[in-house]
Amino acid sequence: MLDKNYNAGEIEKKWQDYWEKEHIYKFDKNSKKENYVIDVPPPYASAGHLHVGHALHYTQFEIIARYRRMKGFNVHFAPCFDDNGLPTEKYVEETLKINKNTISRQEFRKLCLKANEEVEDLYRNRVFKRLGHSYDWDLLYTTIGKEAQKVAQTSFLRLIKQGDCYRTEEPTIWCTYHQTALAQAEVEDVKRKTKLNYINFKLENGIKINVATSRPEFLAACVGIFVNPEDERYKNLVGMNAIVPIFNQKVPIMKDEKVDKEFGTGIVMICTFGDNTDIEWWKKHNLPLKIIIDKTGKLNELAGEYKGLTLNEAKEKIIERLKHEKILINQEDLEQTVGGCWRCNTPVEFIVTKQWFIKTISYKDELIKQGRKINWYPDFFRVRYEDWIKNLGWDWCISRQRHFGVPIPVWYCDKCEKILLPNEQELPLDPLDVDKGKCKCGGTFKADPDVFDTWMTSSMTPQIATRWLESPKEFKKKFPASLRPQSQDIIRTWAFYTILKSYLHFKEIPWKDISLGTFVLDPKGRGMHKSKGNAIWADELLDRFDVDTFRYWVGKAKWGSDIPYKEEELMAGQKFLNKLWNASKFTLMHLENYDYSRPEKLEDIDLYFLEKLNKVIREATENYDIYNTSDANKAVEHFFWHDFCDDYLEIVKDRLYNPDSRGAESRKSAQYTLYIILDSLLKLFAPIVPHTTEEIYHVAFAKKENRKSIHLSSWPEESYIEGEMLEERGSLFVDILNKVRKYKADNKKSLKDNIILTIDGKSLDLLGSMLEDLKAVTKSKEVRKGDFSIDF
RNA sequence: GGGCCCAUGAUCUAGUGGCUAUGAUGUCACCCUUACAAGGUGAAUGUCCCCGGUUCGAGUCCGGGUGGGCCCACCA
Numbered sequence: 001m002l003d004k005n006y007n008a009g010e011i012e013k014k015w016q017d018y019w020e021k022e023h024i025y026k027f028d029k030n031s032k033k034e035n036y037v038i039d040v041p042p043p044y045a046s047a048g049h050l051h052v053g054h055a056l057h058y059t060q061f062e063i064i065a066r067y068r069r070m071k072g073f074n075v076h077f078a079p080c081f082d083d084n085g086l087p088t089e090k091y092v093e094e095t096l097k098i099n100k101n102t103i104s105r106q107e108f109r110k111l112c113l114k115a116n117e118e119v120e121d122l123y124r125n126r127v128f129k130r131l132g133h134s135y136d137w138d139l140l141y142t143t144i145g146k147e148a149q150k151v152a153q154t155s156f157l158r159l160i161k162q163g164d165c166y167r168t169e170e171p172t173i174w175c176t177y178h179q180t181a182l183a184q185a186e187v188e189d190v191k192r193k194t195k196l197n198y199i200n201f202k203l204e205n206g207i208k209i210n211v212a213t214s215r216p217e218f219l220a221a222c223v224g225i226f227v228n229p230e231d232e233r234y235k236n237l238v239g240m241n242a243i244v245p246i247f248n249q250k251v252p253i254m255k256d257e258k259v260d261k262e263f264g265t266g267i268v269m270i271c272t273f274g275d276n277t278d279i280e281w282w283k284k285h286n287l288p289l290k291i292i293i294d295k296t297g298k299l300n301e302l303a304g305e306y307k308g309l310t311l312n313e314a315k316e317k318i319i320e321r322l323k324h325e326k327i328l329i330n331q332e333d334l335e336q337t338v339g340g341c342w343r344c345n346t347p348v349e350f351i352v353t354k355q356w357f358i359k360t361i362s363y364k365d366e367l368i369k370q371g372r373k374i375n376w377y378p379d380f381f382r383v384r385y386e387d388w389i390k391n392l393g394w395d396w397c398i399s400r401q402r403h404f405g406v407p408i409p410v411w412y413c414d415k416c417e418k419i420l421l422p423n424e425q426e427l428p429l430d431p432l433d434v435d436k437g438k439c440k441c442g443g444t445f446k447a448d449p450d451v452f453d454t455w456m457t458s459s460m461t462p463q464i465a466t467r468w469l470e471s472p473k474e475f476k477k478k479f480p481a482s483l484r485p486q487s488q489d490i491i492r493t494w495a496f497y498t499i500l501k502s503y504l505h506f507k508e509i510p511w512k513d514i515s516l517g518t519f520v521l522d523p524k525g526r527g528m529h530k531s532k533g534n535a536i537w538a539d540e541l542l543d544r545f546d547v548d549t550f551r552y553w554v555g556k557a558k559w560g561s562d563i564p565y566k567e568e569e570l571m572a573g574q575k576f577l578n579k580l581w582n583a584s585k586f587t588l589m590h591l592e593n594y595d596y597s598r599p600e601k602l603e604d605i606d607l608y609f610l611e612k613l614n615k616v617i618r619e620a621t622e623n624y625d626i627y628n629t630s631d632a633n634k635a636v637e638h639f640f641w642h643d644f645c646d647d648y649l650e651i652v653k654d655r656l657y658n659p660d661s662r663g664a665e666s667r668k669s670a671q672y673t674l675y676i677i678l679d680s681l682l683k684l685f686a687p688i689v690p691h692t693t694e695e696i697y698h699v700a701f702a703k704k705e706n707r708k709s710i711h712l713s714s715w716p717e718e719s720y721i722e723g724e725m726l727e728e729r730g731s732l733f734v735d736i737l738n739k740v741r742k743y744k745a746d747n748k749k750s751l752k753d754n755i756i757l758t759i760d761g762k763s764l765d766l767l768g769s770m771l772e773d774l775k776a777v778t779k780s781k782e783v784r785k786g787d788f789s790i791d792f
Numbered sequence: 793g794g795g796c797c798c799a800u801g802a803u804c805u806a807g808u809g810g811c812u813a814u815g816a817u818g819u820c821a822c823c824c825u826u827a828c829a830a831g832g833u834g835a836a837u838g839u840c841c842c843c844g845g846u847u848c849g850a851g852u853c854c855g856g857g858u859g860g861g862c863c864c865a866c867c868a
Contacts, residue, residue: 586827
């Protein structure tokens with residue numbers, strides 16, 4: 001019997017400890033049940049905090065894990081941390097106040113690893129455990145861990161072997177601040193104000209033409225001039241040469257359809273490289289290469305007297321000089337959007353370096369086909385995936401000039417540039433730790449100092465989580481995984497690269513389902529960002545709200561769409577839990593001394609409510625199966641609150657409190673119905689509010705069902721119901737009940753006031769045996785036959 | 793510029809061609825009814841963003857606007 005008042009705080013801690021101690025969520029590899037593998041997104045532990053959006057999303061698919069476990073699956077739910085790459089480097093540099101360039105890579109890596117361990121512990125205890133998450137912590141992996149490194153490096157070696165990974169010297173997107181190459185996916189829009197400069201170029205015959213450019217600092221790198229072939233003004237220029245001001249190199253004037261006649265003067269200079277279009281034209285028209293910047297973004301000797309200046313310094317000086325020499329004839333304000341590094345917003349540059357690439361462009365069609373074999377929830381996000389693929393312009397650059405990451409396992413001969421690769425058995429390794437001696441040519445093998453793009457590892461989370469290389473036999477049973485839950489903003493990276501890798505390695509999809517989670521906005525509907533100062537942190541939230549209250553709110557969030565964070569809506573959860581507690585308390589009070597057997601005959605009104613329960617079970621199950629937790633939860637809650645509490649509990653009070661009036665069998669029918677409905681409801685709510693349901697379940701049914709936890713019990717099934725016209729008769733019953741309530745409210749009477757009820761003959765016949773219950777719940781001291789009326 | 797999503801009482805929301813448009817929060821009135829006043833019973837609040845079209849019938853389908861959000865591209 002539940003004899004206490006609801007106290008969420010007490011319950012939480014108790015069951016979290018119990019679950020951990022009893023290994024409730026352990027993945028059983030010998031189980032005969034079907035596997036359900038969730039490809040969990042590894043959170044960045046190094047950020048130090050998780051905001052409410054993360055907490056919501058992580059809880060959202062944790063609810064699915066609980067549902068599937070109860071549904072009879074062997075759920076593989078591996079916790080993980082992404083501790084690889086830039087965010088960790090930044091965190092370590094900031095908190096320890098050190099500069100990574102002043103210590104060795106090995107030493108810096110050690111510091112990063114230590115920092116990770118500390119933060120991850122904090123996360124595990126302060127966030128995931130507190131949220132009541134049902135991970136099997138024995139399955140934990142980190143993206144810098146041995147298995148992850150081995151997977152990433154093995155993938156690299158195998159892709160080289162099969163010709164899908166290559167090293168080449170190409171113009172590469174480059175961040176001059178972080179001094180590393182970037183992938184297309186790491187470039188984000190940066191808006192900036194600049195000037196469009198109208199600069200005169202002389203032709204060989206002395207005529208002047210005017211070129212508009214926002215980047216005069218690139219004049220030294222100018223290798224050509226373009227006009228639109230349709231442009232009448234400049235048709236005669238094509239084929240001539242122009243002389244670049246200051247630097248005096250002769251460059252050809254050519255035509256290309258991509259030139260916008262309306263922009264500037266309609267004459268464009270092309271430099272290697274100012275932007276994407278430059279690269280395109282440079283390739284298309286076979287122009288010479290003139291790289292004038294180094295890796296830090298400073299000008300080199302090709303820029304003559306401007307050598308050593310940053311791009312911005314050079315720009316200023318060059319504009320000054322152009323003005324002075326009256327070559328710059330006009331300046332206009334220009335608002336432009338340029339690509340910037342996703343971490344530091346520094347506008348990206350293009351330089352030519354040797355980098356490793358994985359082929360993507362040549363597999364576009366196949367990748368779209370793979371995407372269509374996967375179920376997308378909601379389906380329209382597949383379009384975004386396909387659009388991204390269609391617009392891809394580059395293969396995937398996977399090498400990064402960084403310290404903390406998975407090392408690229410390769411050595412180069414410093415004389416003949418021969419590439420030396422390790423054997424797979426040697427992995428994982430850091431080539432800096434291994435001396436590979438001399439090359440045949442007499443040169444020495446030098447380790448590659450670079451590391452992989454962090455997505456090189458993350459793209460293989462389904463393989464890492466299920467220990468692809470460690471236990472290949474078991475891996476086969478877990479791949480493809482069942483579900484990838486993720487957020488929609490990384491479709492172009494995480495989802496895309498994961499599908500790519502699975503295709504290249506296995507010709508297989510990585511998971512059957514991908515479901516896009518909910519995005520939490522601030523109360524005004526804007527995205528939450530640390531930098532905007534409007535983020536609400538998960539641990540602060542949990543200091544103010546009970547976990548099940550928070551989880552109830554999560555249960556209402558619709559996958560794939562945004563939800564604003566509003567505290568009032570969290571309050572609804574507190575009301576709900578209190579209601580659930582009290583309804584359970586009432587029910588269990590009346591189940592004392594009841595033997596839980598099904599009586600020979602159930603009252604018709606009881607059958608009607610059991611039939612309603614069946615419908616709700618069906619609806620909830622169908623919705624859970626398509627990750628529609630919000631509709632599932634809504635249906636169950638409506639049944640619980642309005643059908644079960646408001647109607648059914650009121651209806652059976654008479655039979656429960658006055659066993660003599662209707663007989664023992666009739667009371668037992670009510671008890672059986674109460675038992676079935678409460679037991680089912682607790683289980684239907686268990687994924688959403690695991691602590692509260694666990695507490696009630698243990699008081700009520702755990703012993704009887706011989707289960708250690710409600711989360712190890714099975715999902716409710718529809719019970720067998722047989723009765724005539726239950727739906728019509730039950731609806732009529734509830735309809736009359738509502739009319740009586742309204743009549744009493746209109747007449748300002750208490751609901752317990754007695755009435756005389758007059759019902760037409762047809763309805764009386766239809767109600768049949770339900771009439772006794774109707775009489776009791778409406779407090780009718782008398783029921784007459786005639787036109788419907790209610791009298792006091 | 794391209795793509796995707798969205799627009800329903802004050803607020804959030806259901807609605808996948810068919811009676812009178814769903815539910816929740818808030819507001820108001822009434823009811824202490826032996827689980828719960830953190831409750832119950834009711835009431836008021838809507839030109840379903842606008843304009844056309846398809847249809848016997850449109851909140852729902854189609855076309856075109858308007859306004860928001862997201863993703864992508866981009867001007868030298």
